[in-house]
Amino acid sequence: MAKGTLYNKVWDSHVAAKLPTGQSQLFIGLHLIHEVTSPQAFDMLRERGLKVAYPTRTFATMDHIVPTTSQGRPFADAQAELMMQAIERNTKEFGVPFFNFATGRQGIVHIIGPEMGLTQPGMTIACGDSHTSTHGAFGTLAFGIGTSQVRDVLATQCLAMDPMKVRRVQVDGKLGAGVYPKDVILAIIRALGVEGGIGYAYEYAGKVFEDMGMEGRMTVCNMSIEGGARAGYVNPDDTTFDYLKGREQTPRGAAWDKALAHWRSMASDQGAEYDDRVEIKGSEIQPMGTWGVTPGQSVAVDEKLPDPASLPGGQRQSAELAYRHMGLKPGQTLSETPLDVAFIGSCTNGRIGDLREAARVARGRKVAKGVHAFVVPGSQQVRRQAMDEGLDKVFTEAGFEWREAGCSMCLAMNPDKLKGNQLSASSSNRNFIGRQGSPNGRTLLMSPAMVAAAALEGRVTDARRFLN
Amino acid sequence: MSDSKIVKISGRAVPVPGDAIDTDRIIPARYLKEITFTNMGEYPFFDERFDAQGGLKPHPFNEPRYKGARLLFVNANFGCGSSREHAPQALMRWGIHAIVGESFAEIFAGNCVMLGVPPVTTDAYNVKKLQQAAHDNPQAEWTVDLESMTVSGAGESFAVKMPESRRRALLAGTWDSTALLLANRDQVAAAAARLPYMTGYA
Numbered sequence: 001m002a003k004g005t006l007y008n009k010v011w012d013s014h015v016a017a018k019l020p021t022g023q024s025q026l027f028i029g030l031h032l033i034h035e036v037t038s039p040q041a042f043d044m045l046r047e048r049g050l051k052v053a054y055p056t057r058t059f060a061t062m063d064h065i066v067p068t069t070s071q072g073r074p075f076a077d078a079q080a081e082l083m084m085q086a087i088e089r090n091t092k093e094f095g096v097p098f099f100n101f102a103t104g105r106q107g108i109v110h111i112i113g114p115e116m117g118l119t120q121p122g123m124t125i126a127c128g129d130s131h132t133s134t135h136g137a138f139g140t141l142a143f144g145i146g147t148s149q150v151r152d153v154l155a156t157q158c159l160a161m162d163p164m165k166v167r168r169v170q171v172d173g174k175l176g177a178g179v180y181p182k183d184v185i186l187a188i189i190r191a192l193g194v195e196g197g198i199g200y201a202y203e204y205a206g207k208v209f210e211d212m213g214m215e216g217r218m219t220v221c222n223m224s225i226e227g228g229a230r231a232g233y234v235n236p237d238d239t240t241f242d243y244l245k246g247r248e249q250t251p252r253g254a255a256w257d258k259a260l261a262h263w264r265s266m267a268s269d270q271g272a273e274y275d276d277r278v279e280i281k282g283s284e285i286q287p288m289g290t291w292g293v294t295p296g297q298s299v300a301v302d303e304k305l306p307d308p309a310s311l312p313g314g315q316r317q318s319a320e321l322a323y324r325h326m327g328l329k330p331g332q333t334l335s336e337t338p339l340d341v342a343f344i345g346s347c348t349n350g351r352i353g354d355l356r357e358a359a360r361v362a363r364g365r366k367v368a369k370g371v372h373a374f375v376v377p378g379s380q381q382v383r384r385q386a387m388d389e390g391l392d393k394v395f396t397e398a399g400f401e402w403r404e405a406g407c408s409m410c411l412a413m414n415p416d417k418l419k420g421n422q423l424s425a426s427s428s429n430r431n432f433i434g435r436q437g438s439p440n441g442r443t444l445l446m447s448p449a450m451v452a453a454a455a456l457e458g459r460v461t462d463a464r465r466f467l468n
Numbered sequence: 469m470s471d472s473k474i475v476k477i478s479g480r481a482v483p484v485p486g487d488a489i490d491t492d493r494i495i496p497a498r499y500l501k502e503i504t505f506t507n508m509g510e511y512p513f514f515d516e517r518f519d520a521q522g523g524l525k526p527h528p529f530n531e532p533r534y535k536g537a538r539l540l541f542v543n544a545n546f547g548c549g550s551s552r553e554h555a556p557q558a559l560m561r562w563g564i565h566a567i568v569g570e571s572f573a574e575i576f577a578g579n580c581v582m583l584g585v586p587p588v589t590t591d592a593y594n595v596k597k598l599q600q601a602a603h604d605n606p607q608a609e610w611t612v613d614l615e616s617m618t619v620s621g622a623g624e625s626f627a628v629k630m631p632e633s634r635r636r637a638l639l640a641g642t643w644d645s646t647a648l649l650l651a652n653r654d655q656v657a658a659a660a661a662r663l664p665y666m667t668g669y670a
Contacts, residue, residue, distance in 0.1 A: 013663065014663070025656070027659045027663070036501075039504070083501060122665070149579075156646065195573075198574055230575060255669040412498075434492055434496055
């Protein structure tokens with residue numbers, strides 16, 4: 001078992017009791033909820049006559065189902081409107097703070113937690129959403145849960161859990177210009193596999209992460225789950241503390257100094273022990289894109305797609321399925337197929353830095369004819385910031401649509417969907433069959449700069465051509 | 469809570485082969501717009517079972533010979549992706565009460581246990597034999613036994629695994645963990661008081 005890691009320290013400090021099953025009762029410091037996976041949990045509380053145990057430690061917002069063309073109510077989709085009314089009623093009845101449209105703080109749950117400073121090092125964080133791993137960027141133990149577990153957290157602020165193993169994923173060296181955190185995590189998942197992380201929390205370490213900003217660390221931790229790791233984290237450092245200082249929910253004055261000392265003490269010890277260690281060379285990572293139907297099926301932008309016959313058993317069958325679905329051929333590159341849609345946004349890549357990089361590519365250029373390109377900021381605050389910087393104009397002048405905050409086409413529970421077998425370059429996190437709203441839809445995952453470049457070119461291309 | 473003890477699950481089995489079958493494939497996101505789980509049993513593998521006009525596509529869940537199956541035989545990394553509990557809810561409400569596979573995504577496996585549906589693992593070779601046996605003889609009765617940790621049927625028996633704490637929770641009938649967690653209110657309050665962020669780093 002791992003020893004002396006941040007994971008161990010956070011786990012140990014949050015175990016409230018040992019359960020008769022042998023599991024630990026883990027206290028959850030921050031519980032985030034959204035409209036999709038919470039209504040059934042509140043119903044279960046009502047059925048059992050339970051209250052929310054720590055209503056000041058749960059925060060709600062709405063992101064999955066909201067339309068991104070207009071935030072006007074009622075929503076055109078009656079089912080979506082009903083779901084909105086449910087979270088409004090539930091948060092009011094149970095006394096849970098709710099960041100709705102009117103607060104100016106609505107957005108994707110994994111974007112607003114950090115931007116308000118709710119996410120702080122050393123915490124346990126849970127949410128009924130697999131991308132809760134995002135918050136690990138701050139040196140937290142953060143993971144997704146199902147709705148029955150949302151009920152448990154609401155009722156008790158705790159979960160029945162077994163500890164995970166810890167794998168140190170060390171990426172040393174320096175990233176090349178135009179290589180982004182998205183490329184780093186796609187390279188890691190390709191190397192370790194989509195099931196390589198089952199049972200593990202990933203500790204991301206090494207020069208590449210030390211040099212990386214908080215938004216990049218969030219992108220990497222976000223996609224831990226795509227590699228099978230329910231949680232991933234980066235040890236907190238001055239980059240973390242600089243990001244948090246002055247945010248609306250972070251401590252101030254003497255409390256800030258105490259918090260800082262505590263946060264520093266939570267980082268993994270020099271001599272920490274791990275269940276496993278892997279090393280990846282940062283300088284070798286190229287701009288990446290996925291070609292298949294799992295996030296592990298990726299190539300560098302100029303690399304030929306693999307021959308299934310060259311892959312081991314299980315991977316071969318997955319590759320054959322992927323080729324059937326995607327209509328691509330072994331030996332081709334990603335750039336050989338024309339694109340229909342370009343989507344920039346999501347909890348993976350919908351932050352201000354992502355929009356700045358995409359705008360760098362798009363500035364003064366035009367989206368290719370026949371490509372539907374749109375940009376969806378991850379939160380109302382990101383949207384306002386982008387507009388203050390004039391990024392919305394850069395995008396609209398180039399032919400991108402500029403939208404309201406939400407999850408949008410990442411999971412297509414809202415009007416943003418692929419149609420038929422459209423091929424989309426997406427800055428989101430999942431290229432699963434049917435994920436973007438059409439059973440035949442096809443998704444290529446890549447960084448926001450790569451999506452912007454693909455939109456301009458009408459096919460996948462190396463974004464570095466546009467980054468001077 | 470004796471009626472919630474889960475020891476043996478018996479019934480016919482349906483094989484759904486393939487690695488990394490994600491929860492979007494198990495239940496497409498559009499069905500998550502419903503605010504209760506009541507209808508989820510109508511949706512498992514929906515887009516793999518039905519075309520746009522509602523016509524049947526070839527899928528084990530559409531085959532009459534597997535109707536009424538209570539066990540599901542799957543391959544590696546089953547249930548990866550989204551944490552949506554709608555996925556095990558859909559399988560359970562369709563009729564699945566135990567799943568045997570090579571490996572399960574962590575969140576999916578946890579969600580199954582919270583519903584009293586044991587996810588148990590065995591190696592790829594055994595899974596292949598199980599899937600073949602269920603395919604060749606869909607009338608065969610199988611039993612997942614959490615005491616002996618075996619899956620047996622059609623004259624064969626295979627050892628299966630699951631984390632010990634989950635096994636104990638199912639055997640003791642405490643897989644719905646809320647009551648266990650509520651029992652420790654005072655210890656929870658004490659743990660919270662020790663956490664510096666719970667007192668504003670005062």
